[in-house]
Amino acid sequence: MQLSTQTLSHLTGRVTTPTYDRTRLTPRIVHLGFGAFHRAHQAVFADILATDHGSDWGYCEVNLIGGEQQIAALQQQDLLYSVCEMNGDHWNGRVVGVVREALHGAVDGLDRVLEAMARPDTAIVSLTVTEKGYCYLPSSSSIDTDNPLIRHDIDHPRQPKSAPGVIIEALRQRREKGLPAFSVMSCDNMPENGHVTRNVVLALARETDGALADWIERHVTFPSTMVDRIVPAMTPATMEKITGVLGGIQDAAAIACEPFRQWVIEDNFVAGRPEWEKAGAELVADVLPYEEMKLRMLNGSHSFLAYLGYLAGYQYINECMGDDNYALAARRLMLDEQAPTLRTRDVDLTAYAESLLARYRNTGLKHRTWQIAMDGTLKLPQRMLDSIRAHLRQGKPFPLLALGVAGWMRYVGGVDDQGQAIDISDPQKDKLAALVQRSADGDERVKTLLTLSSVFGAELPNNAVFVKAICDAYALLRAQGAKQAVNRVANGR
Known part of the structure; x- marks a missing residue:
């Protein structure tokens, strides 16, 4: 039996179902990127x-590239899907x-998507398209004009393929119709994600229509957000468990996640917003x-554990946490090397770090190190390199951050400590492979990878x-392997 309006009554007592009149909801938010994180995070806030x-705020969900199956499943299930919170064996x-x-x-046509974004009721366009969906350079937060999607959108602005291009075309249509602008809200893991989105949208708009770019600059807001919830990739075992929770x-379109959720939002919306604070x-x-x-504290330590854990043969984050040295390294990384670089006020960072470590130990999550290790060229700058820059300015050591960066370099070398090939998933996969192939393993490898200016910039x-x-960190990993290297650095040896 498939999830639908008719089968809601068959669900077990462990499942909360909609008690509101769904027909009263107006899709005032068009969301680009109906992926796992959005399903488990922003849509859950709206459902609450x-x-x-x-609340009568509803969603129009959109996938631009990929994810055809998720949209098809949603359409076949009366636009319903389930979220399961995993806490050990309690779901x-x-x-x-x-x-x-x-x-x-691609399936319903770009015109349908643009029509939804250009409706008078649409007040917000939100995004979870991952860092690469913004077509930007992490080292400078500027648009990547060499990106094939951006090149296409410059040449064909009325038939865009990139998320920034689609947003610009929708805003152009609204301006032509005399409709007010909407707000554009990024919910992806990037520092100042609203500013990044604004920079990319305005830069792309200026390539084709300066007047439209000026209108966007005057009328559109790009609120930044911070989102937090661990959402592992789905596996057959997870799907089987969810089916059990749903009573068969x-x-x-189901998704599983941890119980914890957090959302911090810049209150800067031009056409209204839901009362998310409630x-x-x-x-x-x-x-x-x-x-x-x-x-820096969560994502940075996650990446540290992902690269060094995967190299050592740990498949899941909770397995890394079962190694006392990895747990100590994660804690010291957060408190000794990341926390001192932060500008937060009135936050107990020690308590925050301890809460993160407890979340990492959740045996129900099965968060794969390989999943977290994806797209490192886009993640490394904000998760580790910005902190390293702060330490360099202050003349402070950063041994764990250095080990994390060296761990990434060993990881993209394509072979783990057991001699097994690594399936690298990264938008610059081919360039990384070329750099690895033409460099000897050692200092030469490090210095060759450092030429990747989109990651490391010109200064580092x-x-x-x-x-x-x-x-030095790379040499330690090469000589002793990830487990021993983590042991030595975590314990200050």
Whole structure:
């Protein structure tokens, strides 16, 4: 039996179902990127608002590239899907009912997507398209004009393929119709994600229509956000467990996640917004300190564990945490090397670090190190390199951050400590492979990878202290392997 409006009554007592009139919801938010994280995070906040506070804000879900199956499943299930919270062996489910429309750019046509974004009721366009979906350079937060999608959109602005291009075309249509602008809200893990989105959208618009770019600059807001919830990639075992929670009901769009969720939002919307604060979100004037805290302490330690854990043969984050040296390294990385670089105020960073470590130990999550290790060329700058720059300015050592960067370099070398090939998933996979192939394993490998200016910029590769720290950490990994290297550095040996 498949999840649908008719089968809701068959669900077990462990599952919360929509108690509100779904027909009253208006899809005022068009969301680009109906992936796992959005399903488990922003849509859940909307569902709580509809259930507990009578909100009539609904979603139009859109996938532009890939994800055809998720949209098809949603359409076949009366726009319903389930979210299961995993805490060890204790699982609870929730059927989310706030989706009122689901479209795929390639299947339903770009015109349908643009029409939804250009409707008078659309107040917000939000995004979870991962870092690479913004077509930007992490080292400078500027548009990547060499990106094939951006090149296409410059040549064909009325038939865009990139998320920034689609947003610009929708805004052009609204301006032509005399409709007010919407707000564009990024929910991806990037520092100042609203500013990045604004920079990319305005830069692309200026390539084709200066007047439109000026209109966007005057009328559109790009609120930044900080989002936090661990959402592992789905596996057959996870899907089987969810089906059990749902009492045998099949849900092809189901997702599982940890119980914890956090959302910090810059309160800067031109056409209204839901009352997210009633569902537990924090509305603030400046998100950046929260973003940096999460990116460096959570995401930075996650990447550290992912690269060094995978090299050592640990498949899941909770397995890394079962190794006392990895747990100690993660804690010391957060408190000794990441926390001192932050601008947060009135936050107990020690308590925050301990809460993160407890979340990492959740045996129900099965968060794969390989999944976290994806797209390192886009993640490394904000998760580790910005902190290293702060330490270099202050003349402070950064042994764990150096080990994390060296771990990434060993990882993209394509072979783990057991001699097994690594399946590298990265937008610059081919360039990384070429750099690895033409460099000898050792200092030469490090210095060759440092020429990747989109990651390291121009300053770090010319900083002798930085280069030596990475070379030394890489040499330790090469000589002793990840487990012993983590042991030595975590314990200050």
